[in-house]
Amino acid sequence: MKEKSQRDHPRVVSLHPFEGIVLSHGDSALELLMQSEDCVKILGVDGTLEHINCGGLRALELAHESEILGRIWWDIWPERSRPFVRREFMEALSGSPRMFKARCPTALGTPRCWSVNLKPLISRAGPVVSILCVSRDITEDSDTAEIAQIA
Numbered sequence: 001m002k003e004k005s006q007r008d009h010p011r012v013v014s015l016h017p018f019e020g021i022v023l024s025h026g027d028s029a030l031e032l033l034m035q036s037e038d039c040v041k042i043l044g045v046d047g048t049l050e051h052i053n054c055g056g057l058r059a060l061e062l063a064h065e066s067e068i069l070g071r072i073w074w075d076i077w078p079e080r081s082r083p084f085v086r087r088e089f090m091e092a093l094s095g096s097p098r099m100f101k102a103r104c105p106t107a108l109g110t111p112r113c114w115s116v117n118l119k120p121l122i123s124r125a126g127p128v129v130s131i132l133c134v135s136r137d138i139t140e141d142s143d144t145a146e147i148a149q150i151a
Contacts, residue, residue, distance in 0.1 A: 092118035
């Protein structure tokens with residue numbers, strides 16, 4: 001019996017950074033990633049934004065993922081924030097989970113405050129292979145004193 005390829009199954013998704021992993025709709029991991037209202041991103045070890053979920057597109061006010069994929073993650077932050085955000089990324093890349101709160105407008109310029117969690121994804125062999133970045137819009141909930149004022 002001929003085995004069907006992934007193309008023959010329109011409800012099967014392969015996440016680019018993890019080409020060896022095939023998830024079908026209904027799998028808990030894929031559903032959590034795709035249905036979360038949080039902005040869920042996968043960042044390459046060089047900082048390149050490799051994947052973003054639908055909730056992230058909505059949160060960042062983007063029409064399509066092509067507007068952001070392939071860009072360096074800290075470059076989407078305001079210029080004054082970039083050194084801080086890059087340092088946090090580099091800490092996560094060294095294996096340390098990071099969390100911070102900071103301001104960054106959406107693609108349409110809407111001011112937003114974000115709670116950002118960076119989680120290193122480590123291969124079985126040991127090195128960090130990518131960073132899972134989950135950003136939550138805390139604009140309405142935030143106490144302005146808690147938000148990092150990055151010079």
